[in-house]
Amino acid sequence: MVGRRPGVGPQAEKREAFARLIARGVSNAEACRIVGINRRTGKRWRHGREVRSSSGRVLHYAPVITKRKREVSPRYLSEEERVRIGDLRRAGLGVRDIARQLGRDPGTISRELRRNADKQSRYRPFAAQRLAAERRARPGRGKLVGDPPLRVFVADRLGKRWSPEQIAQALREAFPGRPERHVVHETIYQAVYRPELGGLHRELPRALRTGRCRRKPHRRSDQRRAGSLTGMTMLDQRPAKAAQRSEAGHWEGDLITGVSNRSAIGTLVDRASRFTILLHLPGRHTAEEVRDALIAAFARLPASLRRSLAWDQGKELALHGEITTALGMPVFFCDKASPWQRP
Incomplete structure (x- = not known):
């Protein structure tokens, strides 16, 4: 042979x-x-x-270079740092010397060389980067997975159409001396929508009152909505004559929408004379459409009748800066959810 x-x-x-x-x-x-x-x-x-x-x-x-790198916290070693560790290690430098050149703690370098070396105790930076990325991506076990009585309690209440908020409160009453079984409602939501982590049945999302199989994303409280207003001048800075209704040219605007917001019409009312102008918006009522309609309507009036405009914080006036520039008329806004401030 x-x-x-x-x-x-x-x-x-x-x-x-x-x-x-x-x-x-x-x-x-x-x-x-x-x-x-x-x-x-x-x-x-x-x-x-x-x-x-x-x-x-x-x-x-697998490719040796990934096209897209995931941004990670600077507290973790980067791919570039691991390449330098590999180069310095091959040059014969010790752990403390490598740590000094990278500005890292010696324990970080020692742990990196120990955890991410191959079976022959050789350190390969790109293989080490892949190993570290895989460890970061591995999800942890949910709290309900390791506690069968807790999981059964939650699943039973969900089957009875209880909300996660109600279940979270009931857990404190059912297990008063077991704080490890006290979870917040967010933990239950995550267990419902990610059964591989929470250990719950995949049909349980339908037991929620919304009936959604996928969770609706929520914005952070400090995250600005798309198309929201910036650079606003608030209504309390409007001239006093506008509040007294003693001078013409101070207007109040609003947008009236139809069924399902599929149609709209704009209204402009002079505070002194109550003279009203209607804005024709035959198509969409976006910020661009409202801007053009406002400029076209006010352009017919003399400058003495274009003193100010008051509006609520509707997104249709997101281009208020362009309106002010075109007409020379300042725009003032009510506080959020307070259109009643325009008496």
Whole structure:
């Protein structure tokens, strides 16, 4: 029996060197020339590939450089830092010397070399980066998974159409001396919508009062809504004559919408004379449409009748700055959810 010819040995060192060059911005052709590999090999290493073996098994080779890097906290080692650790380690530097050059604690470097080395105790930076990323992405176990009585209690109440808020309160009454079984309603929502973490049945989302199978995303309290107003001047800064109704040219505006917000009409009322102008909005009533309608309506009036405009904080006036610039008329806004401030 004739023995098979041995294949090409592992090229881990060349792959690491190639990946390091690509990460530093070297072109594919130049990196292949420096490392000593064929351009086709470099392309396969860079983008990954699938190979079918003689037995029919498909082998997957991951790319050495990922196209998109996930932003992580600076408290974790970055890919660039791991490359420097690998270079300094090969140069013979010790843990404390490496830590001093990177500005890191020696314990961080020691732990990195210990946790992310391969089976031969060799440190390869890109392999270490993948291992660290996989550990960060691995989700933790939910609180309900490790406590069967707690999971049964929550699932039973959800089946009875209780809300997560009611269940969270009932847990404190049912287990008064077991604070480890006291959870907030957010924990129950996460267990419902992510059963792989919470251990609940996949049909339970339908037991919620909303009946949604997917959770509706919520904005943070400090996150600005798209199209919201900026640079507002509030109504308390409006001239006193406007509040006294003793001078013409101070207007109050509003938007009246129809069924399902599919139609709208704008109204402009002079505070002194009660003269009313209607804004024709035949199509959409976006900020651009309302801006154009307001400029067209007020442009017909003399400057003495364009002293100020009051509006609520509706998004249709998001372009109030352009209205002021075009007409020379300041726009004042009520406080949020307070349209009654325009008496």
